[in-house]
Amino acid sequence: EAGVVQSPRYKIIEKKQPVAFWCNPISGHNTLYWYLQNLGQGPELLIRYENEEAVDDSQLPKDRFSAERLKGVDSTLKIQPAELGDSAVYLCASSERTGTHNEQFFGPGTRLTVL
């Protein structure tokens, strides 16, 4: 069974440029998460989807970050415009369903470097 797929694995951009990350969760997983991980820190939740609905986006900086999961399957996270401080690893995770403390399966992440 394929795990959570993320692309690209690495991205280098100039500041003020836009960037997008793509995630395909494990088949059948209704819940999808985007996390941000700074160097030496644990992941921090940006947004959580239940199917196509964003049910927790309180930590998403909405002035420059946006996300979508149009058909309740794969998802895209976008930053526009990127700032130097956005350099980090962006992790996507999925789980079967909400409300049951289910295991979260993580992808390998996208490492973003903003110059």
Add this chain to the structure above:
Amino acid sequence: DAKTTQPNSMESNEEEPVHLPCNHSTISGTDYIHWYRQLPSQGPEYVIHGLTSNVNNRMASLAIAEDRKSSTLILHRATLRDAAVYYCILSIGTGNQFYFGTGTSLTVIP
């Protein structure tokens, strides 16, 4: 945020048991305790979770204090592949809200 406190780093000799501690003094009755680990350049992976009773699986054991204010992840025989950052996490509410701390970086010495 549901806070956990872990040592920044620990060392273990290969093939010896490892006890990774975690304090979670603000835990409430419905919070689950999860452990994940993260190998270099990979996303975190599930290790074990529990609510009140001690738990065992093929990877590790989880010992939960009677008052639930602390827990210990036990790796019975550390291998070099166990070198990773181990996160102790409380899941609250519906169970999907994970708050990672900075974790414990485990070094396994050959």
